[in-house]
Amino acid sequence: MEFKHMFRALVLSSGVSAAGCVGKNVSSTTGAAAAPGVVEKAADSLDGMDCEEICDYGSEAICPDSESGSEGCCWLMMSPHPCCDFVPSVEEPSEGPR
Amino acid sequence: MKVHADPGGSPPALDATQSRFVANTWASRASSERAAALRFERLTNTLRASQAPQAVVDLAQRAVVDERRHIGLCDGLAAHFGWTDPPLPPGPHAAIGPPQASASERLLYEMVSSCCLSETLNACMLRAILDRALSPMIRDTTRSILGDEVHHARLGWLYLEHARHADLGEYLGPLLPRMLRGIGVEHIGAPDPPGWDGPSLAAWGELDQAARLAIFHAAMRDVVLPGLERVGVPTAQGRKWLASTTESSQPMAPSA
Secondary structure (H helix, E strand, O other): OOOHHHHHHHHHOOOOOOOOOOOOOOOOOOOOOOOOOOOOOOOOOEOOEOHHHHOEEOOOEEEEOOOOOOEEEHHHOOOOOHHHHOOOOOOOOOOOOO | OOOEOOOOOOOOOEOHHHHHHHHHHHHHHHHHHHHHHHHHHHHHHHHHHOOOOHHHHHHHHHHHHHHHHHHHHHHHHHHHOOOOOOOOOOOOOOOOOOOOOOHHHHHHHHHHHHHHHHHHHHHHHHHHHHHHOOOHHHHHHHHHHHHHHHHHHHHHHHHHHHHHHOOOOOOHHHHHHHHHHOOOHHHHOOOOOOOOOHHHHHHOOOOOHHHHHHHHHHHHHHHHHHHHHHOOOOOHHHHHHHHHOOOOOOOOOOOO
């Protein structure tokens, strides 16, 4: 059993108070940055997919959900979209966490 | 006797005994939600008085409303599955923290314990229930509560980050074993009661002892400890305590 996807949903997204992913067909939202202090390696694509085009990596990682047929939060998906594992680039902050 | 068959789903029908297990789960959950509502009510006032960031106060205030809503959802499910006793009273909700610590340190201890640990674990438990439950009624309620618990966990992580920037929280590391023991290990490690039918109950969202233990360890390993380390809280003692417990079906060791 793994909850690595929950780390992003709970810890890295703690700096934003999003409307949430429950009971909604969420469309693309604003492109807010990830939590401050996080520096992650960017990748241009995943298996040839342009994940940054397919999904929204704002306050929540929101991708197409095969179960519901709409878009949804990655951490709520039974079968996460491949792009849920994609980590978008984030500009390095001037002051990181301790 | 077949008692419950969820019209919209395909979980197996429950007999009276299995139905009682489900009712007990949601009645207990309602009790925890009552405690959480009272705790967040107090924490909201304390956070406001301590001039915590407005985003933190707002999230805490929202949590009070969420938890009150959850009480109704959980009581409703308990009643649906045959709970007829009066609702269980709130669980423990008094302020926690080392007695010798300052007020700000005690506040941080409680925020980390209640939100970064307990609410994070709750979210992982609910996420696991969502993975296995077939009953639409259970799934809908679980999904609804999970959406809120995520924010309650974030409240803790946000406050911890704020506190670390104010040079608070270094002292949390040695207290981690105590904190980990305090988030309900007795319940997590409790053996399955006689008559427990794991596969049937799983379809109704019930977690057996082995599942609870596995979720606990995975949540600590994948979310809580990395989250603490991310902001520089030492976790060596917490990791040592976790390693001393087991993911097997044996109950967790209560000692440090």
